[in-house]
Structure formats: C-alpha cells, structure tokens
Amino acid sequence: MLKGRILYHGSQEIVEFPEIRIPRYHKDFYYGFYCTIYPAQAIRWATRYNGVGYLNEYEYTPDDSLKVKIFSEMTEEWLDFIVACRTGKSHDYDIVEGPMADDTIFNYVQNFVDGKISREAFWALAKFKKPTHQISFHTARALETLKFLRGSEVKNEE
16 A cells, blocks of 8 residues: 555656756756656656656655645746746745646746736636646655656657
C-alpha cells in the first residue's frame, strides 16, 4: 500500500535521484524539480525534443514540516506568483503546486508582463484545452519526500 500519491516527471533520461537544476529561463514556480499527477503531460515533456524520452514515477509522501503553497486553480494570486517567478523573483516555499502555464498560457503571461494585454484580457484568453498540473520541489528537504519507483521509455503518441 502506497503512503502517498504517484507523481510523474518527463525527461530525456531516467531520474532516480531528482535534483534542482538552474535552467536558462525562469519557470512558473521558479527553479525546482517539476512533476505532475498526469502521466500524459509528463510524456509530452519527455518527448518534446525528439519524440522519445523517459517517464519517471515517484511516490510522494507529504511532510507537514515543509512550507507548501498550493494553487487549486488559476486565480489572481496564481497569476501574480507566476509573473514574479518568471521575471526572476524567488520565493521561500519548499514545494509549490498548481496549474501549469502551458505554451499558450505562457505566451499570454508574457504578453501581460510586457504590458501588451491587460489583466482582464489575460483572463479572457486563459482557457485550457487539457487540464494541467505541476508540483515543484525547491529544496533538498522537499526532494526527500519523493521515492523513485521506476523509469520507462516513452514515445510521442500524438
């Protein structure tokens, strides 16, 4: 019997030991190790470059001593948080969870940041085609809540 829920991470490699890497660009919830509850979404992440990748599965066991921020849906607070993170402002959460600004939504976020559209226009445009989810781990203690289960090769089915 699993203690926690299953999370997925799409990658070009099997990631038995997750780590926080500093990418070229800031992400929705800043630097962190990103997972999702949706295997199909992780497969899209894994196969986005060449059509082949790895689906990594983890058991996530929450730790009440960690500082966690959860956005259950896209809200004004979620938008402001993503704008801050995407423009390089860090936060002090161990784990952040919520909807993902996919490529289309990211373009709207960037247009909002750049002043090309208003906040109202962002919300009018921000409609998802598929449900999205992300949970990001920002500290070594947060990564300890993940237990690697398996990694398997996947191919883009779309």
